[in-house]
Amino acid sequence: MTETLTVEQASRELAEDHRRLHDLIDRLGRADDLSAMAEALADLHAALTGHFNQEEKPGGLYDALGVCAPSFRQHLAELVDDHFRFAGVVRDLRERARAAEGAAADSLRGDVARLLSALADHERREHEMVKAASGA
Numbered sequence: 695m696t697e698t699l700t701v702e703q704a705s706r707e708l709a710e711d712h713r714r715l716h717d718l719i720d721r722l723g724r725a726d727d728l729s730a731m732a733e734a735l736a737d738l739h740a741a742l743t744g745h746f747n748q749e750e751k752p753g754g755l756y757d758a759l760g761v762c763a764p765s766f767r768q769h770l771a772e773l774v775d776d777h778f779r780f781a782g783v784v785r786d787l788r789e790r791a792r793a794a795e796g797a798a799a800d801s802l803r804g805d806v807a808r809l810l811s812a813l814a815d816h817e818r819r820e821h822e823m824v825k826a827a828s829g830a
């Protein structure tokens with residue numbers, strides 16, 4: 695089925711992007727002071743916004759998923775909302791890391807951990823849709 699191939703192709707094209715994001719996320723998780731955190735958050739922000747544009751572009755993964763299974767459209771809209779929210783959260787965290795003093799690092803770390811688990815959940819939902827579309 696042509697649509698299925700398109701989903702698989704679009705998903706393959708994003709695989710390298712996803713790997714790179716994992717590296718950045720690992721780096722952020724390991725950042726042990728505010729300036730390392732601010733740097734990791736700045737790089738993550740740039741990589742994520744580029745990645746979200748790739749997923750949402752015409753002919754990209756979300757397009758392919760929506761064509762393949764119209765029933766996915768509500769879920770896709772939720773993923774697009776996530777993208778918008780994540781970009782804002784990462785930007786805010788980056789600004790907080792830049793402005794914060796040492797004592798604020800712990801509360802920032804808690805918010806970073808929440809962001810990372812929300813990102814992991816987002817990715818899991820994306821993968822499930824790709825699997826459902828490919829295995830159908």
Ligand SMILES: [Fe+2]
Nearest residue numbers: 749773816820
């Ligand atoms: Fe996404």
Ligand SMILES: [Fe+2]
Nearest residue numbers: 745749817820
């Ligand atoms: Fe993604």
